[in-house]
Amino acid sequence: MRKQFALVSMLLLAGCTHTMDITSQQTGAIVHLSFVEGEGNGDVDFSLNGKPYHGTWVYAPYNEGLWFGTEAEANATGVGTPRGAITPTGGNGDFVATTPGGPNLDCLFTISEWNGRGFGQCHDAEGAAYDLQIH
Numbered sequence: 001m002r003k004q005f006a007l008v009s010m011l012l013l014a015g016c017t018h019t020m021d022i023t024s025q026q027t028g029a030i031v032h033l034s035f036v037e038g039e040g041n042g043d044v045d046f047s048l049n050g051k052p053y054h055g056t057w058v059y060a061p062y063n064e065g066l067w068f069g070t071e072a073e074a075n076a077t078g079v080g081t082p083r084g085a086i087t088p089t090g091g092n093g094d095f096v097a098t099t100p101g102g103p104n105l106d107c108l109f110t111i112s113e114w115n116g117r118g119f120g121q122c123h124d125a126e127g128a129a130y131d132l133q134i135h
Contacts, residue, residue, distance in 0.1 A: 018116050018134050022048070022107070025129040044095055053105060055097030061113065062091050089113055093120075107132055 022031040033046045041058045090112045097105045102125060109120025109132050118134035 016116055020044075020109075021133045021135075022046075022105075022122055023131045023133070025131060044097055046097070048099075048105065051099040051101075053097035053099045055095045055105075057093055057095035057107075059093035059111070060091050062089060090118075103128075105130070109134060 017034055020033050020035060022033070023029070029049070031046050031048050033044055035042055035044065035057060040060075041056055044053070044055050044057055046053050090110065092108070092110050094106070094108045097107070099105075105122050105124050107120060107122035107130070109118050111118030111134055116134070120132040120134075122130035122132055124130075
């Protein structure tokens, strides 16, 4: 049962495409890019300030989550054994995107696995700051 629920959870999360908006705090310029949640990592390709960027994002779910299942099922000795599964509620991710001649863009984000929304921040080596939103 636990393995079946975990598999169903992974299938529900896998393949969900989301949009990530990166907004310059200095100019207000917005870059839109897509990524697929549930795969754990993937490529990002976009253009920012007329320069092509490429990188790989990585996502790691929290080690905590919500419990689904019965509290306990007694065995022959009368000792209860939990039945069910824990599904993560969200996690953190990051990516570094590079462009020929620089500057690299370093981004950190948090995302909810319940609604697929998140937020974060990006910075480049020249000191420019960006807001990151996932929806």
